[in-house]
Amino acid sequence: MSAIDLHARPSQDYERKLAETRHLLVRAAAEFPPLTQANSLGAEDMVITHLVNSLELDIPVFVLETGMLHPETLDLLERLKATSRAPVKVYTPVQESVVQFVGREGKDAMYRSIELRKGCCHIRKVEPLQRALQGQRAWITGLRREQSTARAEVPLVDTSEPRAKVNPLADWTWGDVWHYIAQNQVDYHPLHDQFYHSIGCAPCTRAIAVGEDFRAGRWWWEDEKAKECGLHVKTDEGVAA
Numbered sequence: 001m002s003a004i005d006l007h008a009r010p011s012q013d014y015e016r017k018l019a020e021t022r023h024l025l026v027r028a029a030a031e032f033p034p035l036t037q038a039n040s041l042g043a044e045d046m047v048i049t050h051l052v053n054s055l056e057l058d059i060p061v062f063v064l065e066t067g068m069l070h071p072e073t074l075d076l077l078e079r080l081k082a083t084s085r086a087p088v089k090v091y092t093p094v095q096e097s098v099v100q101f102v103g104r105e106g107k108d109a110m111y112r113s114i115e116l117r118k119g120c121c122h123i124r125k126v127e128p129l130q131r132a133l134q135g136q137r138a139w140i141t142g143l144r145r146e147q148s149t150a151r152a153e154v155p156l157v158d159t160s161e162p163r164a165k166v167n168p169l170a171d172w173t174w175g176d177v178w179h180y181i182a183q184n185q186v187d188y189h190p191l192h193d194q195f196y197h198s199i200g201c202a203p204c205t206r207a208i209a210v211g212e213d214f215r216a217g218r219w220w221w222e223d224e225k226a227k228e229c230g231l232h233v234k235t236d237e238g239v240a241a
């Protein structure tokens with residue numbers, strides 16, 4: 001059974017949400033230039049890139065290639081680069097930092113402590129994100145309120161930091177996301193067909209069981225409270241840490 005068969009169940013007001021999402025993206029492109037979309041190659045972000053392309057908006061897309069992604073993720077990235085109207089830019093970590101960190105702590109350091117896991121995330125995700133966002137007035141994410149308690153209050157547009165964050169799918173359900181994918185034949189990550197909901201780096205992502213929390217497959221060995229990679233954690237500098 002595919003992820004579409006399993007999940008594509010639109011909410012009653014799906015058409016209204018979709019119209020509002022389109023409107024928000026058009027408005028964001030006009031109000032916040034330059035802005036960019038962060039695409040993790042998960043279902044939500046693929047929906048947003050599809051919307052950006054179908055609306056022909058001038059919003060480039062960026063992907064953080066951490067060096068630890070699944071082969072399926074890299075394949076999807078290649079397909080996205082080949083088909084997206086919006087330019088897709090790939091950011092990779094500073095190789096010297098990776099070599100030093102792995103040399104010092106080992107390649108499985110993330111399982112030993114939260115500090116080491118966050119250290120790895122900093123080198124492979126947070127620092128490249130800072131580069132990707134340099135000079136941008138706003139960025140677009142696929143955050144949804146339903147994804148976790150930490151995300152339950154996510155606004156559609158967050159202007160609480162100097163760089164605005166636009167979350168066009170904030171009020172979409174997982175069923176809405178998959179309904180859009182089915183209706184528009186959006187290319188999606190094949191691991192979604194194997195019960196992966198939230199997909200990140202290979203060592204830190206697993207499939208989830210029926211009834212498990214949406215983000216249970218990410219850093220599953222850690223406490224719920226620690227489960228953000230730093231990309232969406234607020235700091236005084238206005239950039240994730």
Ligand code: SF4
Nearest residue numbers: 110120121124201204
């Ligand atoms: S998700 Fe895991 S492998 Fe990826 S950067 Fe964070 S700790 Fe490292």
